[in-house]
Amino acid sequence: MKRVKILVIDDDESLRRVLEYNLAEEGYAVLTAASGEQGLDLLKKEGADLVVTDVRMAGMDGLQVLERAHKLDPHVQVIILTAFGTIEMAVEAMKAGAFHYISKPFNRDELKLTIRKALQLKELERENVALRQELRVRIGLDHIIADSRPMKAILEMVQRVAPTETTVLILGESGTGKELIARAIHANSPRAGGPFVAVNCAAIPEHLLESELFGHVKGAFTGAIRDRVGRFEAAEGGTIFLDEIGEMRPELQVKILRCLEERTLERVGDNRPIRVDVRILAATNKDLAKAIQAGEFREDLYYRLNVVPLSIPPLRERREDIRPLAQHFLKRLGASPRLTIAPDAFRALETYEWPGNVRELENALERAMIFHRGDVITLNDLPETVRAPRSREAVALPVSLPEAGLSLEEVEKELILRALQKHDWNQSRAARYLGITRHTLLYRMEKHSIVRPGARTPPEEEKVE
Structure with missing residues (x-):
């Protein structure tokens, strides 16, 4: 030795x-x-x-x-x-x-x-x-499953932008793997030896987000008993990933813009500038152009973030990835090498719409791992929504289309409201009626601020029927 x-x-x-x-x-x-x-x-x-x-x-x-x-x-x-x-x-x-x-x-x-x-x-x-170094290898581009043409194009873009200092805006629905792409960019960049700090801007209460991002000094507000370093300073020399940046209030967007332009920040309760050396990656499932028109997102910040946009396609638009992803998840969940998926179960996986995208696929396979018997995952081991999706072709559109046009989000909100009212606000039955998972319904209820009359809080999960 x-x-x-x-x-x-x-x-x-x-x-x-x-x-x-x-x-x-x-x-x-x-x-x-x-x-x-x-x-x-x-x-x-x-x-x-x-x-x-x-x-x-x-x-x-x-x-x-x-x-x-x-x-x-x-x-x-x-x-x-x-x-x-x-x-x-x-x-x-x-x-x-x-x-x-x-x-x-x-x-x-x-x-x-x-x-x-x-x-x-x-x-x-x-x-x-x-x-x-091991993590860098594990998040190497060859470890991201991309059999479909759209995902191969995304990985080509990742290879080109990773070695640069360019700000990247990653677009895509929830569950498509935006953070995985951000981690791949970091892991294949000159900053790979530095920290990767992910912040979900939608998950942190508004009144705490500024302190979480930029830190604070002692006495800045009630409860600030000591100085605290924020996520930007914690990412020094590395990369900060701002997920769901479209949910950030405009006053805070100004501070993000300053970090991008001047590479400085101020802690809450202090006016001394602190220099930071971080690369900023951001992601959203929101239409930021529409948010700009509504006055919810700063146009100058949008152009600073949108230097290189990467749009991650939903799983339903890259069905070639479903089979290799399913096999990958089974392996990661500790499945026996002998475990296989029955042909009819695979057909169900490949034809389902996957509103929750890759995350929903992983959850479906985790459930199948619990309920399967023997060495084969059968159709009956899959969630009901996956094995028996409603036929969209057989459903008549229950709304008329006005000549002046209409918002898809408004239609979605109205359909969810009608489904909930039809089933006395029972979320499980409403989700089955709409052909989506209860988790997806809860997400969309929160997205559209749909609350049962008389309730004061966002929708909570109920007992499964």
Whole structure:
């Protein structure tokens, strides 16, 4: 097993010898240097896992050693030795990236413990890099299922935009895999080693979203008991993915625009600008052009986001992907290699409309995994909505079409209202009547702000009949 190598830099020869003896006794390989310049030369030639350096030396001081050591090896840990009177300097060194400082004369047990902790951190960082690399491979473009022509075209675009700093707007219905595409862009970009931070703008209450994105300072509002870093700062050096950005209120859109244009932000309760280095990816299932006309979305932000639009097709428009996706989900859900899907069950999967898209397909197969017997998933193992969809051709359109035209969203809202009223607001029966899942009905009720008369809250899930 390779021995951990520690570099000791101090212009006090007696202290160097004491440190060398103590560290060698612990089983470490020890290099020593009498000056910062000599130490950096050794680090460059020999390498080291950890540097222990005095903060105050003739010539190059410990702060300069720290800065240049990290330029030579960003992952090397540095511990600062300091005498009384130079504590302030040691604290500055920690702010600059040193792991810790130890006061002289040092306690042997304290030194051993600090070194052990520094090496544990280095190992965690190494594992983190390895995991990021593994994730990058796992989210490689060849791992995204794209047998259909539309999805192959999307992946070609991802390959072209990933290496750039371009802002990308990902469009598509809920459940089509917009976040997966965003992760693929990040994983195949120069920022892959940095964080990927996903924020669902529709899932966070409006009054909390600004603080969540930009952070806040202590006392900014009731309950702000300490400073808090926001998601933008957490994504420093990486990518932030703003999902459902169309749901963001216009006042907050101004701050997003500023981040895009000036690369700065202000925490809630503070007016000092903070520079941020992040790539912004955004997604929506909303028609932003229509939202602009309604005054719900800023036109200038739209053009900043819409540099490269990627429109993810719904699953019903890429049926060639259904079979490989189904097999992929079964494997991911831990299915036996012997498990197969019966031909009539596959036909049902391939002919169903999938209003919930890929997410609904995964849920349907998870259910089938629970109910199947033997080595075959049969038609009866699939959800009722999938195995017996209503024939659209046999249904007469229950509305007349006005000459002046009408909004598809208004028609959808009216049909949902009528179905709910017809079934006394029983969501399960209304969903079956409409040929959709109850989950999809709940989503569309929330989308259209449909609430049962007398109810004050959004629709909640009820007992399945």
